[in-house]
Amino acid sequence: MAPQLEPFFKQVDELSGSFIERLRAAVAIPSISASDEHRKDVFKMGAFLASELERLGAEVHQRPLGKQPGKEHLDLPPVVIARYGNDKNKRTILVYGHYDVQPALKEDGWATEPFELTIDEKGRMFGRGSTDDKGPVLGWLNVIEAHQKAGVEFPVNLLCCFEGMEEYGSEGLDDFIHAESKKFFKDADAVCISDNYWLGTEKPCLTYGLRGCNYYSITVSGPGQDLHSGVFGGSAHEPMTDLVTLLSKLVDSQGNIQVPGLMDLVAPVTEVEAQLYPGISYSMDDLHESLGSTTSIHPTKERTLMARWRYPSLSVHGIEGAFSAPGAKTVIPAKVIGKFSIRTVPNMESEDVTRLVKDYINSEAAKLNTKNTIDVSLLHDGKWWVASPKHWNFTAAGKAVKQVFGVEPDMTREGGSIPVTLTFEQATGKNVLLLPMGSSTDAAHSINEKLDKSNYIQGTKLLGAYLHYVAEEPIV
Amino acid sequence: MAPQLEPFFKQVDELSGSFIERLRAAVAIPSISASDEHRKDVFKMGAFLASELERLGAEVHQRPLGKQPGKEHLDLPPVVIARYGNDKNKRTILVYGHYDVQPALKEDGWATEPFELTIDEKGRMFGRGSTDDKGPVLGWLNVIEAHQKAGVEFPVNLLCCFEGMEEYGSEGLDDFIHAESKKFFKDADAVCISDNYWLGTEKPCLTYGLRGCNYYSITVSGPGQDLHSGVFGGSAHEPMTDLVTLLSKLVDSQGNIQVPGLMDLVAPVTEVEAQLYPGISYSMDDLHESLGSTTSIHPTKERTLMARWRYPSLSVHGIEGAFSAPGAKTVIPAKVIGKFSIRTVPNMESEDVTRLVKDYINSEAAKLNTKNTIDVSLLHDGKWWVASPKHWNFTAAGKAVKQVFGVEPDMTREGGSIPVTLTFEQATGKNVLLLPMGSSTDAAHSINEKLDKSNYIQGTKLLGAYLHYVAEEPIV
Structure with missing residues (x-):
């Protein structure tokens, strides 16, 4: 002392x-x-x-x-x-x-x-x-x-x-x-x-x-104004159809990011680092208590902490411009903006992440064969x-x-x-x-x-x- | 006279x-x-x-x-x-x-x-x-x-x-x-x-x-409350990931409904009916003017009018419970409700449509291997x-x-x-x-x-x- x-x-x-x-x-x-x-x-x-x-x-x-x-x-x-x-x-x-x-x-x-x-x-x-x-x-x-x-x-x-x-x-x-x-x-x-x-x-x-954070938007636009789905459903390319398809390509239900090449940027776990996790005072019960549910992806504390701290994650946050209120509205939204972000870790450089994300979404967009306009933008990044x-x-x-x-x-x-x-x-x-x-x-x-x-x-x-x-x- | x-x-x-x-x-x-x-x-x-x-x-x-x-x-x-x-x-x-x-x-x-x-x-x-x-x-x-x-x-x-x-x-x-x-x-x-x-x-x-209209919701819920994507991204099944995946399975960018068996319910076009369309005073320019864009799916007036009047269509209207405002928010929404509707035509009976829709979404949900809870509901129908x-x-x-x-x-x-x-x-x-x-x-x-x-x-x-x-x- x-x-x-x-x-x-x-x-x-x-x-x-x-x-x-x-x-x-x-x-x-x-x-x-x-x-x-x-x-x-x-x-x-x-x-x-x-x-x-x-x-x-x-x-x-x-x-x-x-x-x-x-x-x-x-x-x-x-x-x-x-x-x-x-x-x-x-x-x-x-x-x-x-x-x-x-x-x-x-x-x-x-x-x-x-x-x-x-x-x-x-x-x-x-x-x-x-x-x-x-x-x-x-x-x-x-x-x-x-x-x-x-x-x-x-x-x-x-x-x-x-x-x-x-x-x-x-x-x-x-x-x-x-x-x-x-x-x-x-x-x-x-x-x-x-x-x-x-x-x-x-x-x-x-x-x-x-972790850092790269926040992106995917904007899909088509008609000049919102349309009535009774009148136009079936005769026009719907921005929401294209957007949910693109958003569904980003990450799977197990949290695996689907952007090709992205995981290659992640620094591998070293022996020294791996030894840090078992001793940490944390349990799956702690996770479940803070989630308010048992809907965790990984079975162990170690893998959970790694997922939180040293692996990237991709979350889809929501859609701007679509119908978001309670109830039922039969609108075809004319312009919709999907928002998602990627939590970044060593050695993911923001420019590399953005290049891979844009290349991937643009290539998936090309497969849709839609006449709608699709734009991917980086809204902000933090290292x-x-x-x-x-x-x-x-x-x-x-x-x-x-x-x-x-x-x-x-x-x-x-x-x-x-x-x-x-x-x-x-x-x-x-x-x-x-x-x-x-x-x-x-x-x-x-x-x-x-x-x-x-x-x-x-x-x-x-x-x-x-x-x-x-x-x-x-x-x- | x-x-x-x-x-x-x-x-x-x-x-x-x-x-x-x-x-x-x-x-x-x-x-x-x-x-x-x-x-x-x-x-x-x-x-x-x-x-x-x-x-x-x-x-x-x-x-x-x-x-x-x-x-x-x-x-x-x-x-x-x-x-x-x-x-x-x-x-x-x-x-x-x-x-x-x-x-x-x-x-x-x-x-x-x-x-x-x-x-x-x-x-x-x-x-x-x-x-x-x-x-x-x-x-x-x-x-x-x-x-x-x-x-x-x-x-x-x-x-x-x-x-x-x-x-x-x-x-x-x-x-x-x-x-x-x-x-x-x-x-x-x-x-x-x-x-x-x-x-x-x-x-x-x-x-x-x-046309009639069957309006559905898909509710996906997991965590007890909205989560911070920095803290929980990668360690919990995210309801939005599951929802956008399910919504992406419903219809393709060309308006083709992907629910198996649904199109089998549609009455075929008869010779008599087919002859009604060419004479109708309507043009693709009329469609494009009302769309405010040229993002139409079909190349001809006849096929467009059939798509509007006598074939079903499926529109994704939006998502309740997700981030929908302008700007960037790093939330993992705890409970999200996707809304979509199907415009129905002869001879689609509402009960048959709902059965096919629920069976399909539930089978796709099972493939996700998620711990989130997924519910499909008919909100209203009109024949x-x-x-x-x-x-x-x-x-x-x-x-x-x-x-x-x-x-x-x-x-x-x-x-x-x-x-x-x-x-x-x-x-x-x-x-x-x-x-x-x-x-x-x-x-x-x-x-x-x-x-x-x-x-x-x-x-x-x-x-x-x-x-x-x-x-x-x-x-x-």
Whole structure:
């Protein structure tokens, strides 16, 4: 055990009541970035964070990002950046979080007022933003405060990057990070992001990979306007017929992608990687509980986690322009747009994926012998990300987990994407670690979002311990 | 030429101004059956019709149909039934029409006020209900008035059945017709319905057939709630994957229905029937104009009309429960409902069609090897209708067309359904004729609905002449 940790841990426990009050004050500010009328609350939340950081002695700036694109009557909330410590002999860790939240209304089905932190007898702290992402953000502030009050020297220089538009597409953030990577963030030796979740509820994890996402549309158009199926059924090529045929060619019911050549892009499973899966704390029951059904494809935990983390998947999301309401309508839609996306993994390059997808759909379209017009488009793409879990940044975090929770962390990847991860990696060129505080049951983005008191307090210890182990890791 | 027609025709021309004023008064009453607040106007329109008929000396009843199912605060508008003439030595013709209209708002894109009849320099009379179906209904009243003023004996007994809920599903009408077929309508020798349109703009038609419609849903469900495709893509059977695969099995891009055995139910084209098509006034240009594109399947007029009128077709209408908005959303929908319908023709019995459809989809579903739940349901069905165009009812109408317009009418069928047609045939056991007044460009149900002045005035002559030829046709 690193000698500095015991007084720090003790201090965190002693301050736990005031740390919860800090979270209560933050949750009470409805900083909903998607809502025009709550924009002032997002600014208020940014100011709250800045003032707390200043009170703790950090150098703080609220950096404006200009007007919101497409909503020029609104100012984008500032990025709150801060520096705590400036010792050339210490490592510098750049941490990221966000202070805006998803919308929430009591009438959506919340059991409690969403913007009043409410703690139940099990220690679950309910409130919008509790786990996503105000708890983790305040965790860093708590770490500073506990060090000061315990009289323990802070082990690293800390750089903070807290944004206020994460739940609304992180408008403007990418350019900001790239610009500051050579300025305010230039000393960063590694990056730590606490904005995801444990795989389960018992065991912390370190996350070293994310899938990317290529989102496509297939547009099929024919008639000049929607037609009556009684009058025109049988005499005109129907766009929906062509579209469902093309969509049916993409993936089979077992999840096997049918685009020729696509699976050849996927990096094979190495022996080392394969050994990571059996030990991970996850079961098919966990999957079935989160699915709300037993309609899983694979029989084992290992194959399921691989399907989620390290193999691509293709999902058909829906069709725009067709009849989608309840009831029966006898329309022949004139123009229909099928939407599907492919979750990408190493070593799938977006351009290669798009080329294969377009070639395949166009060749299948040619077989239809239809007079309708068919267009395939890439709507957006985001690259997959995989970090080296052997880097000192991960080693330090693993030791911290062992210290605080007494277990080795699960080494996980995620099936979804957190685009800012890749941005930090590309902009700084440094290792990025995802170090979650909350658990899989926290219901981020849903009703009754919560953060368990133990996750918050032990999580604060984890973040602090991580910084201490970072300081001790040898330079490689 | 039947001797009574010349003075009748002359009188129609002389009264044309007042006939147009009668239509103007009717269009001014916004009798929108789909709108709660306009229900009083539907009643007003029924009362207007009743009073006009009484003024012409008819026996008139406004028959209540009770409360509107599902909207019990609303009374259904009455069926206005009338008898004009009661001579045992004359044939009795039952005519049907409706006095309610589709909704219409100026801001929908109308060039004129929808409830003010507005006549342009080409003689087009714009106004909601002008062609659907107030013009044709008033045509029968005009015929009575012109006979009276010309001093020409009315050639038949006329029974009227004018309803006020046609544009909202004809609530309660079927039971009413079946009940009255043995009472008020019991003397009917044949039925004439004027509620459809010419195939083009130049030449009248007599319509002797309609396709039926069987409407189906395929429901695929799996997860307990919508899922995030990043987290669950690749590890769970996706309902959309199964659904698009099943929908793709139903019909090919050339309109060929893939359900085994279904085409075996279709009555073959006879030599006599085949000879009807070449003479019909229709062209591929007409089709392409109404499609707004050249995406037709068949190369010839004859094959196109057969596809519309006498072969079944299958259209995929859309999917309920999937992502249908603009933009990109990475959802795995938990439950999706595909909708499709089959237009039916002789001799497809609904039960046979449904059995073949369900057997086929269930066998294709079994091949998917999915754990999702798949259900196929018939949402509604309506039978096809084909009358004998050799019946005196048609012969009389054909002679009337020749007399008024100088051409042989097109003998047409329609691809869509007019359910009341079959109801009258089944309830009365008599021949039913569809004798349209308006043309293909009248835009019923659309903005800028109109009836050409010539269609209204010559159409009134047509309806009167038809009754005279009915009186002259030999009993067979």
